[in-house]
Amino acid sequence: MQSTDLRLRLPDRMQLPVPRPESELDFHREELLSWHVDPETERVRFLSLIVGDREAVRDVAGDLEVVHQFELTPVDEDTFYAYAVMDLRAADATLMGAFDEPGLVIVPPIVYTGRETVHVTILGEPDALARLLEGVPDDVGVEVERVSDHQRSAETLAGRLTARQFEAMETARELGYYDVPRSGALAEVATELGCSESTASSLLRTVESKLVDAALGR
Known part of the structure; x- marks a missing residue:
């Protein structure tokens, strides 16, 4: 079984409408650990591990209309878990749909290192991986960082670094x-x-x- 590491550059329409400059957010990294889409409510529930300013992230989440529930659990001074329930935007569904294909599996965590930069690992059969980029929206920048036999460790990096x-x-x-x-x-x-x-x-x-x-x- 093979996997590939991708670096995605999201267009404005796919970025969360955060009402403040990224430089003021003091956000370093978010690792999306688990998520579930409820088709009946058209909402997505997810759990993330975040390195950054806990109160700044809480304030930003509270200002977003698409967020219906947001809870934080501290790990240490600047690392914390975030559980959220938010509307599944059309742009989010489009991006997630690109990887929802037979023969492909997303390997958590999905890592955000900024509003527009996303790192994702996809596991799959060689033929399915070869077709992977065909489903990515045209306005999403894609850089293939690795394609090889899958050997990724399951432990997250955010839990190791302050x-x-x-x-x-x-x-x-x-x-x-x-x-x-x-x-x-x-x-x-x-x-x-x-x-x-x-x-x-x-x-x-x-x-x-x-x-x-x-x-x-x-």
Whole structure:
């Protein structure tokens, strides 16, 4: 059995109408762990694990007309579970329908790293995977990151890293610290994070250690 990792870029019509700039939300990552669509009520219930500002996320959810129920359960200072019941929008149904094909299975979690960026793993027979992109709406950007035998660990990443560690990792990646060859210096990462080089180095070493453990299933 094979699987593929996809990075999706959602158009405006598929993004939640969040009434504030993303920069003010202090949101780092959402892992959609489980979901159920009720065809009778045309609502979707889902459970997510989120890294970010708990109160900011709560406020945003409360402002959305499509959300009918929203409950948070803290894990630690900046990681929490979110249970929600919301209307199934036509745009959501269109996107989900692209993967609702014989021979394909979505492998949780579906990972959101921003309003428009979604990472999803699809498991399936080779022929079904080969036809997969034909069902994706034309205005959704798709990048195929991997196609191989399925070996993905079931443990989520959000449970391993804190929001500060995610921020350090994202900053280092954006500045070229992980480019090969490296194009960004540790000093630049530290400046962007507003901390010393030793603190930035410690954050990144911790991230790298946890990612290695995750990759090895430890």
